[in-house]
Amino acid sequence: xxxxxxxxxxxxxxxxxxxxxxxxxxxxxxxxxxxxxxxxxxxxxxxxxxxxxxxxxxxxxxxxxxxxxxxxxxxxxxxxxxxxxxxxxxxxxxxxxxxxxxxxxxxxxxxxxxxxxxxxxxxxxxxxxxxxxxxxxxxxxxxxxxxxxxxxxxxxxxxxxxxxxxxxxxxxxxxxxxxxxxxxxxxxxxxxxxxxxxxxxxxxxxxxxxxxxxxxxxxxxxxxxxxxxxxxxxxxxxxxxxxxxxxxxxxxxxxxxxxxxxxxxxxxxxxxxxxxxxxxxxxxxxxxxxxxxxxxxxxxxxxxxxxxxxxxxxxxxxxxxxxxxxxxxxxxxxxxxxxxxxxxxxxxxxxxxxxxxxxxxxxxxxxxxxxxxxxxxxxxxxxxxxxxxxxxxxxxxxxxxxxxxxxxxxxxxxxxx
Amino acid sequence: xxxxxxxxxxxxxxxxxxxxxxxxxxxxxxxxxxxxxxxxxxxxxxxxxxxxxxxxxxxxxxxxxxxxxxxxxxxxxxxxxxxxxxxxxxxxxxxxxxxxxxxxxxxxxxxxxxxxxxxxxxxxxxxxxxxxxxxxxxxxxxxxxxxxxxxxxxxxxxxxxxxxxxxxxxxxxxxxxxxxxxxxxxxxxxxxxxxxxxxxxxxxxxxxxxxxxxxxxxxxxxxxxxxxxxxxxxxxxxxxxxxxxxxxxxxxxxxxxxxxxxxxxxxxxxxxxxxxxxxxxxxxxxxxxxxxxxxxxxxxxxxxxxxxxxxxxxxxxxxxxxxxxxxxxxxxxxxxxxxxxxxxxxxxxxxxxxxxxxxxxxxxxxxxxxxxxxxxxxxxxxxxxxxxxxxxxxxxxxxxxxxxxxxxxxxxxxxxx
Numbered sequence: 043x044x045x046x047x048x049x050x051x052x053x054x055x056x057x058x059x060x061x062x063x064x065x066x067x068x069x070x071x072x073x074x075x076x077x078x079x080x081x082x083x084x085x086x087x088x089x090x091x092x093x094x095x096x097x098x099x100x101x102x103x104x105x106x107x108x109x110x111x112x113x114x115x116x117x118x119x120x121x122x123x124x125x126x127x128x129x130x131x132x133x134x135x136x137x138x139x140x141x142x143x144x145x146x147x148x149x150x151x152x153x154x155x156x157x158x159x160x161x162x163x164x165x166x167x168x169x170x171x172x173x174x175x176x177x178x179x180x181x182x183x184x185x186x187x188x189x190x191x192x193x194x195x196x197x198x199x200x201x202x203x204x205x206x207x208x209x210x211x212x213x214x215x216x217x218x219x220x221x222x223x224x225x226x227x228x229x230x231x232x233x234x235x236x237x238x239x240x241x242x243x244x245x246x247x248x249x250x251x252x253x254x255x256x257x258x259x260x261x262x263x264x265x266x267x268x269x270x271x272x273x274x275x276x277x278x279x280x281x282x283x284x285x286x287x288x289x290x291x292x293x294x295x296x297x298x299x300x301x302x303x304x305x306x307x308x309x310x311x312x313x314x315x316x317x318x319x320x321x322x323x324x325x326x327x328x329x330x331x332x333x334x335x336x337x338x339x340x341x342x343x344x345x346x347x348x349x350x351x352x353x354x355x356x357x358x359x360x361x362x363x364x365x366x367x368x369x370x371x372x373x374x375x376x377x378x379x380x381x382x383x384x385x386x387x388x389x390x391x392x393x394x395x396x397x398x399x400x401x402x403x404x405x406x407x408x409x410x411x412x413x414x415x416x417x418x419x420x421x422x423x424x425x426x427x428x429x430x431x432x433x434x435x436x437x438x439x440x441x442x443x444x445x446x447x448x449x450x451x452x453x454x455x456x457x458x459x
Numbered sequence: 460x461x462x463x464x465x466x467x468x469x470x471x472x473x474x475x476x477x478x479x480x481x482x483x484x485x486x487x488x489x490x491x492x493x494x495x496x497x498x499x500x501x502x503x504x505x506x507x508x509x510x511x512x513x514x515x516x517x518x519x520x521x522x523x524x525x526x527x528x529x530x531x532x533x534x535x536x537x538x539x540x541x542x543x544x545x546x547x548x549x550x551x552x553x554x555x556x557x558x559x560x561x562x563x564x565x566x567x568x569x570x571x572x573x574x575x576x577x578x579x580x581x582x583x584x585x586x587x588x589x590x591x592x593x594x595x596x597x598x599x600x601x602x603x604x605x606x607x608x609x610x611x612x613x614x615x616x617x618x619x620x621x622x623x624x625x626x627x628x629x630x631x632x633x634x635x636x637x638x639x640x641x642x643x644x645x646x647x648x649x650x651x652x653x654x655x656x657x658x659x660x661x662x663x664x665x666x667x668x669x670x671x672x673x674x675x676x677x678x679x680x681x682x683x684x685x686x687x688x689x690x691x692x693x694x695x696x697x698x699x700x701x702x703x704x705x706x707x708x709x710x711x712x713x714x715x716x717x718x719x720x721x722x723x724x725x726x727x728x729x730x731x732x733x734x735x736x737x738x739x740x741x742x743x744x745x746x747x748x749x750x751x752x753x754x755x756x757x758x759x760x761x762x763x764x765x766x767x768x769x770x771x772x773x774x775x776x777x778x779x780x781x782x783x784x785x786x787x788x789x790x791x792x793x794x795x796x797x798x799x800x801x802x803x804x805x806x807x808x809x810x811x812x813x814x815x816x817x818x819x820x821x822x823x824x825x826x827x828x829x830x831x832x833x834x835x836x837x838x839x840x841x842x843x844x845x846x847x848x849x850x851x852x853x854x855x856x857x858x859x860x861x862x863x864x865x866x867x868x869x870x871x872x873x874x875x876x
Contacts, residue, residue: 055495057485058671060477064500068474078472079507081500083481090496097514222473233530233570243532252503253531254470256611263475318763324749325742328763332741335817335850343769345762346735346745352760352803386769400752409564430564432590433752435613 043214044077045104048094050119051193052085063108063191066199074211075218075267076104086116095126099186104210109193111176113155120179120190124163127183131161134168137177144175163190169205173197180209187213221274222265225282227292228301228446232260238288242281249281258439259301260292294449301445302330308452309340309390316448317386318344319357319378321369322396322411327441342386347378357381368404370395372412372424379414380422391416392444399433411440415447423451460631461494462521465511467536468610469502471526480525480608483616486671490639490680491628493521503533512543516603521627526610528593530572537596537607541580544600548578551585554594561592580607586622590614597626604630620715636688640695642679642702645718645863647709649677655705659698666698675856676718677709711866718862719747725869726757726807733865734803735761736774736795738786739813739828744858759803764795774798785821787812789829789841796831797839808833809861816850828857832864840868 047064054061064081071078079102084094091110098105110119124131138160145152159176162168169178174197179190189206191198227235232255236243243251249266264281268274286293295304309316318327325346331337345356350369353359359377367373375393383391396411397403411427425447429436464481471478481498488495496519501511508527515522527536541548555577562569576593579585586595591614596607606623608615628637644652653660653670660668666683681698685691703710712721726733735744742763748754762773767786770776776794784790792810800808813828814820828844842864846853 054482055485055498056489056669057482057487060479060482061498062477065471065474065477068472070474072473079502079504080511081472081478081498083498085496087496093518094497101510222475224475231567231570233573234568236531236572237570240532252469252533254468254475255529257613263470263473265473320742323746324754325737325745325761325763328742328765329740329746332763332765333851333854337741338765342766343762343764343773344742345760346742346749347760348745348749348755349759356760356802385773407564428564428566430561434750435590437746437750 043104044079044102045071045106045210046080046082046098046102047078047106047108048091048098049081049083049108049193050086050091050110051083052087052116054083055085062195063193063198066195067106067108067202070202070207071106071210072220072222072265074207074214075220076210076214086110086118088118088122091119091122092126095123099184103185104187104189104213106189106191108191108198111159111178111190111192113153113159113175120161120163123188123190127163127181127188129166129181129183130164132164133157134160134162134177137162137168137170140170141175167209169201169209171197171201172204173200178206180206182213218267218269219271219274220265220267221271221278222263223278223282224297225262225264225285225293226295226297226299227260227262227289228258228294228442230260230289230292231255235260235262235289235292239285242284249277251281251285258435258442294446301442301449303334305445305449306331306334306337306340308449310336312452314390314452315340315342315388316390316392317342317382317388319382319391319393319414320344320346321348321353321378321394322398323394323437323441324348326437327392327394327444330441330445342388344382344386353378357385368406370397370404370406370410370412372426375412375414375424376416376422377414379416379424383416383418389418390448392448394440394444396427396436396440398436409436411436411443413440413444413447415444415451417451417455420451420455423447460521461496461519462488462523462627463497463499463515463519464495464523464525465508465515466498466500466525466610467503467508467527468500469504469533471500472502479612480610480615483612484523484525484619486680487619487624488523488627489669490682491624491631492637492682492684493627493631503527503535505535505539508536508539509543512540516601520602521604521606521630523606523608525608525615528576528595528607528609530570530576530592537578537580540605540607544580544598544605546583546598546600547581549581550574551577551579551594554579554585554587557587558592584626586618586626588614588618589621590617595623597623599630636686636691637682637684638688638691638695639680639682640699641714642681642699642710643712643714643716644677644679644706644709645675645711645859647677647706652677652679652706652709656702659701666694668698668702675852675859711863717747718859718866720751722862722866723748723751723754723757725866727753729869731807731869732757732759732805733807733809734759734799734805736799736808736810737761737763738765738770738795738811739815740811740854740858741765743854744809744811744861747858747862759805761799761803770795774802785823787814787821787823787827787829789843792829792831792841793833793839794831796833796841800833800835806835807865809865811857811861813844813853813857815853826853828853828860830857830861830864832861832868834868834872837868837872840864
């Protein structure tokens with residue numbers, strides 16, 4: 043049993059809006075144990091919409107439409123389906139009543155074309171619209187289930203959650219549940235990670251294992267099917283355990299978490315505070331940590347020390363250090379981290395100095411990065427990186443590495459205890 | 460001449476990510492005067508991908524693929540197209556060289572499956588990947604143009620802007636030149652701007668005028684077609700002049716410039732230096748200005764003053780101010796801006812204090828923002844904003860407003876002379 047999602051609307055083809063409905067519905071439908079094999083976006087054009095329907099019927103049992111149920115001339119989803127299936131459009135009295143009520147409540151005059159929204163496909167199950175006017179519809183015809191949903195997410199999402207989902211699962215009467223879990227890794231490339239677990243990927247069936255790379259991170263999406271959801275979860279636990287026995291050093295979290303969310307969490311758990319002295323990264327690290335709500339309990343403030351004057355006068359880096367080793371050096375990174383922690387009276391100080399690009403600096407090539415990490419009561423680490431990317435990529439990867447190193451060190455120090 | 464966008468990736472069908480690539484490409488392609496009639500999303504499945512290609516060939520001249528060019532087993536876009544068109548996959552030496560260079564620079568070991576990324580369709584135009592490893596490809600075969608782009612937006616978008624667009628327009632345009640220009644506005648909403656020029660939009664034909672809103676900014680894309688490119692450009696000049704006679708106060712730049720690029724430019728022109736004291740925005744302003752190459756000539760450094768301690772001890776805000784008015788106040792914003800400029804010895808000091816959310820602060824509602832702007836030899840401005848958005852949106856809009864205010868003030872002060 044598989045499904046296909048057809049979004050109707052020229053605004054999507056012009057790039058005026060993003061098709062978030064397809065994402066929402068895909069997540070929901072997967073949870074019902076139904077496979078989604080295709081998304082299609084087609085404009086407000088009867089001929090091309092008809093062609094899309096015919097093609098969907100050739101490859102999918104369930105066809106879900108979003109959009110084109112509005113009152114205006116270019117809304118023609120149900121009209122096109124009506125002609126295609128030879129089903130009349132009939133007035134749905136309860137839908138009409140709720141539309142009239144809507145206008146009464148908002149003291150607006152109801153125009154004739156609003157009545158059009160209360161027309162539904164004969165023989166269809168009508169899905170009430172609790173957040174707008176256009177009702178949804180579910181119609182079984184031939185071997186297919188057709189579901190029509192409104193385009194605006196704030197109408198479509200609650201309609202599907204409250205009414206649409208049940209109609210689908212009873213049609214699919216699939217008793218299999220699909221559960222999915224995302225494992226997030228940093229510090230290892232997609233190819234290298236896959237090489238580590240290639241035998242598992244080759245042997246995959248249920249659960250499936252899908253790698254995905256982006257922003258210098260790699261994720262693995264595990265998906266299991268089973269009638270018993272608890273069993274499906276334990277199948278995921280098992281594969282996760284096997285995978286992380288091999289690449290667990292690079293694992294940092296699940297699903298939609300981020301390195302900075304994990305960092306803030308572990309600092310809170312350990313009652314640790316942090317500050318930063320940022321040259322290379324110009325405030326990016328502090329910007330990222332303060333983007334996490336509640337960061338104020340672990341982060342009080344820090345300095346962007348872009349020029350050598352600021353490094354010396356505000357962060358008390360020795361003139362000798364800058365003259366002898368330069369600003370892009372292990373020594374400078376160490377002093378910046380240690381002095382920042384002292385000046386801001388925090389447990390941890392992190393510093394970033396390096397060459398973001400486009401030009402070399404102090405004879406050091408673009409991508410040279412020193413990250414200083416001073417943790418109270420422990421020797422200061424300075425990590426050197428050679429990042430080969432653009433200015434933006436080098437800055438982004440540098441702060442992520444900084445995050446990753448701190449997470450590693452405070453975990454290690456704990457394990458050491 | 461029409462185009463179709465096929466996104467390849469099971470993660471899209473499972474709703475793990477949203478297909479923003481289709482939106483970006485649709486905007487760009489519309490700007491080239493090419494119609495997009497369909498978007499398709501298909502999973503990492505050779506049979507279903509092949510079926511999608513065959514169907515696209517029946518209805519579109521231009522077929523653009525995103526995703527499936529990675530190093531792993533489930534990346535199979537070019538492999539499937541290669542079999543479908545009977546074109547060999549051949550090693551592209553320059554792509555391979557840049558991949559090898561990437562690994563050398565980053566001191567990482569290149570695994571065998573990374574070589575796979577340098578394989579391209581024989582006879583195709585190779586599009587360099589300036590932000591990743593997988594190269595793009597453009598191939599003319601039969602009556603069709605096939606364009607293969609990587610999935611990650613950070614790689615795909617710059618590749619299309621720099622290399623892909625030209626290939627498309629030269630394929631699409633016989634002898635007519637299409638020239639396009641983006642006008643960027645800040646401080647006015649899309650609806651308000653559209654109202655000002657609605658008569659021009661209604662009457663548009665050649666040049667076309669396409670408004671688009673995003674990130675609190677509004678852009679107008681002007682596109683003109685003419686056999687003579689100089690004539691086409693002068694057609695754009697004319698429309699631009701008419702539009703900016705009405706809304707020029709909010710215009711700040713062209714094409715892909717940003718408020719921060721414009722700010723850095725005007726500060727350089729005037730030999731002005733700037734520093735920032737950021738509470739609300741946690742370093743975002745400084746990270747944005749330092750993301751511009753050469754920012755060091757106008758920006759030396761600044762402070763992230765997230766806690767009141769840092770506001771007092773590092774930025775010397777009076778205890779009385781914090782007790783009497785609170786940290787989220789006009790007085791605090793003024794002292795922060797003035798003291799930062801004094802401490803860092805710059806011409807301009809800007810400060811951000813406010814309530815980012817999710818929770819209220821000092822009895823002030825989420826979205827309350829004070830921006831202090833101290834310019835040498837002039838009374839300090841403090842601007843109050845009420846932004847009603849999410850934490851992230853409030854921080855982003857605050858720094859953009861800060862940028863916009865400084866640009867306005869230094870322009871005004873110049874005009875005043």
